[in-house]
Amino acid sequence: MTELWQGLTRAVQLIITLDPEVLEITGRTLRIAGASCILASLISLPLGSLIHFGRFRGKRALVSVIQTLFAVPTVIIGLFVFVLFSRSGPFGELGILFTPTAMVIGQMILITPILLGLTISALNGVSKEIVETATSLGASGFQLALLTLREARYAVVAALVLGFGRAISELGIAMMIGGNIRGFTRVMTTAISLATTRGELELALALGMLLLLLALIINIALNRLQQR
Amino acid sequence: MKPSAIIEVTGLSHSYGGKEILKELNLSIARGEVFALIGPTGAGKTTLLRIMDLLEVPGSGEIRFDGQAVPRSGKHRLAIRRRISFIQQKPQVFNASVYDNVACGLRWRGVDRNTIAEKVDRMLATVELEGYGSRNARTLSGGEAQRVTLARSLVLEPEVLLLDEPTANLDPVSTARVEDLISNIARQRNTTMVMATHDMSQGQQLADRIGVLLEGSLVQTGNASDIFRSPHNAEVARFVGMENILAGVVVVNDEGIATVRIIDDTRGSDIQAVSTYPEGADVYACVRPEDVTLTPARHPSSARNAFAARVTRVTYLGPLSRVEMNCGFQLTSLVTRVSAQELGLQAGAEVYATFKATAVHVMERRPDR
Numbered sequence: 001m002t003e004l005w006q007g008l009t010r011a012v013q014l015i016i017t018l019d020p021e022v023l024e025i026t027g028r029t030l031r032i033a034g035a036s037c038i039l040a041s042l043i044s045l046p047l048g049s050l051i052h053f054g055r056f057r058g059k060r061a062l063v064s065v066i067q068t069l070f071a072v073p074t075v076i077i078g079l080f081v082f083v084l085f086s087r088s089g090p091f092g093e094l095g096i097l098f099t100p101t102a103m104v105i106g107q108m109i110l111i112t113p114i115l116l117g118l119t120i121s122a123l124n125g126v127s128k129e130i131v132e133t134a135t136s137l138g139a140s141g142f143q144l145a146l147l148t149l150r151e152a153r154y155a156v157v158a159a160l161v162l163g164f165g166r167a168i169s170e171l172g173i174a175m176m177i178g179g180n181i182r183g184f185t186r187v188m189t190t191a192i193s194l195a196t197t198r199g200e201l202e203l204a205l206a207l208g209m210l211l212l213l214l215a216l217i218i219n220i221a222l223n224r225l226q227q228r
Numbered sequence: 229m230k231p232s233a234i235i236e237v238t239g240l241s242h243s244y245g246g247k248e249i250l251k252e253l254n255l256s257i258a259r260g261e262v263f264a265l266i267g268p269t270g271a272g273k274t275t276l277l278r279i280m281d282l283l284e285v286p287g288s289g290e291i292r293f294d295g296q297a298v299p300r301s302g303k304h305r306l307a308i309r310r311r312i313s314f315i316q317q318k319p320q321v322f323n324a325s326v327y328d329n330v331a332c333g334l335r336w337r338g339v340d341r342n343t344i345a346e347k348v349d350r351m352l353a354t355v356e357l358e359g360y361g362s363r364n365a366r367t368l369s370g371g372e373a374q375r376v377t378l379a380r381s382l383v384l385e386p387e388v389l390l391l392d393e394p395t396a397n398l399d400p401v402s403t404a405r406v407e408d409l410i411s412n413i414a415r416q417r418n419t420t421m422v423m424a425t426h427d428m429s430q431g432q433q434l435a436d437r438i439g440v441l442l443e444g445s446l447v448q449t450g451n452a453s454d455i456f457r458s459p460h461n462a463e464v465a466r467f468v469g470m471e472n473i474l475a476g477v478v479v480v481n482d483e484g485i486a487t488v489r490i491i492d493d494t495r496g497s498d499i500q501a502v503s504t505y506p507e508g509a510d511v512y513a514c515v516r517p518e519d520v521t522l523t524p525a526r527h528p529s530s531a532r533n534a535f536a537a538r539v540t541r542v543t544y545l546g547p548l549s550r551v552e553m554n555c556g557f558q559l560t561s562l563v564t565r566v567s568a569q570e571l572g573l574q575a576g577a578e579v580y581a582t583f584k585a586t587a588v589h590v591m592e593r594r595p596d597r
Binding site: 127129130132133134135136137138139140143147150151 | 281283306309310312313314316318320322323324332333336337377380381384
């Protein structure tokens with residue numbers, strides 16, 4: 001109990017004094033998760049609209065598959081991306097294994113199904129009457145998709161936040177593809193994991209608290225947005 | 229010469245989940261005409277409007293818009309749809325500012341910003357929503373929201389405006405306001421309008437021509453007095469408020485005055501009616517309840533039909549009272565509340581019911597009905 005208490009006070013100190021290593025790790029974590037989230041949304045928003053408005057066979061099955069992929073363990077994606085980018089893999093020549101770029105790709109693969117699935121369900125939440133009203137007012141297919149995304153904006157933003165949260169909090173991909181290289185690919189989750197095994201509980205707790213704090217800030221921002 | 233039709237529907241049939249909604253419908257709407265589609269809920273009014281707005285592809289039949297056949301799919305439908313506007317029964321506003329709601333159709337048509345601003349501002353003034361531009365449309369009352377949807381459609385200056393029960397969800401004050409707007413626009417812009425309503429007085433008040441839609445068939449079209457005074461059949465008669473529809477047989481026709489013997493009548497009464505139906509014809513004799521007058525004693529009047537009646541029920545409808553009576557057959561009368569009180573009308577009271585021979589509309593009765 002005293003150990004935990006000491007750890008906590010030291011952690012608060014590390015955060016308040018803006019410890020350079022803590023800041024550096026936090027910054028990198030946000031950049032990597034942010035980049036993967038932007039890439040994933042660039043794929044998911046148009047693709048989600050296409051799937052939602054498209055009329056094709058197997059649409060339900062496709063949505064089920066996407067939803068199943070929500071729960072894919074990070075280590076499986078880590079393994080998959082590792083095989084792709086390892087020296088002998090199909091993209092081995094790129095030499096990006098154990099770089100932030102590979103981590104972004106891995107996290108993007110992780111959260112794309114989530115963003116895609118939640119975008120589709122967000123668009124489903126826009127009433128048929130609203131879509132028909134826009135059609136009746138002369139919207140083209142593309143204009144209709146934009147309007148529907150706009151009508152669903154709160155649910156879409158919620159999906160983005162969820163995807164971002166999933167990306168900053170995952171460990172498997174960051175560890176297996178990033179390699180936890182200090183000053184290069186070390187992010188909050190891998191740092192917490194390492195610090196804990198080394199017995200550096202203050203650092204682990206400080207980073208853990210920061211991670212929670214980030215989640216809290218994002219949630220508050222989202223709530224603000226939804227109340228508008 | 230027949231005025232050129234802007235919308236022409238021929239042989240239109242449509243089913244929904246195995247249920248036939250529209251049956252072999254033919255309708256031609258002239259440019260600039262205000263046409264009211266009346267009929268009970270579920271008659272197919274909304275489906276017909278949706279097909280006219282090209283939101284739905286009919287099961288079979290053809291639509292021509294401005295002389296051109298409307299294709300069943302493809303880009304050309306969008307081009308035609310952009311010349312038509314549809315106001316739905318329940319106002320659907322986008323979760324955006326009132327300004328953006330009204331501006332969206334113009335934006336989608338690629339109109340430049342300044343023109344949009346000018347038109348939207350003018351339109352908001354027309355529907356009396358000045359200063360509402362930056363409000364979120366979802367925060368408006370039902371009447372205000374319906375005016376936003378009107379503005380949103382009218383700002384596009386459509387050639388055809390389709391309205392589906394535009395005032396069904398509004399209070400009387402908002403209703404009057406929306407009705408005023410509609411009739412002003414019809415007059416100023418000469419916009420063609422097709423309006424679905426179950427409110428017959430609204431149809432009567434706003435439309436040049438009325439069509440009665442019953443169970444997917446356009447049973448009768450004509451001007452208001454045709455429909456209200458001379459319905460084609462018992463269904464139309466019932467729908468337009470001819471509450472007294474009496475099955476009978478013509479026993480004599482003396483120079484255009486028919487004597488109709490009522491069938492379900494304990495006293496074997498006869499009704500005198502102005503009609504050309506010959507002796508022996510199976511007919512319905514219809515009398516609008518407001519044409520039946522009530523007096524405490526037999527009145528020496530010119531009315532040919534006078535019956536002693538016993539009141540069975542009195543219902544108050546605002547300033548009017550609806551009086552149901554038995555005079556051998558069932559008869560209903562509408563009188564003012566004041567006269568109902570003066571006559572002491574209540575269940576069991578005895579009165580004389582009279583109506584003129586010219587107030588009786590006689591129509592053919594098919595034996596199977």
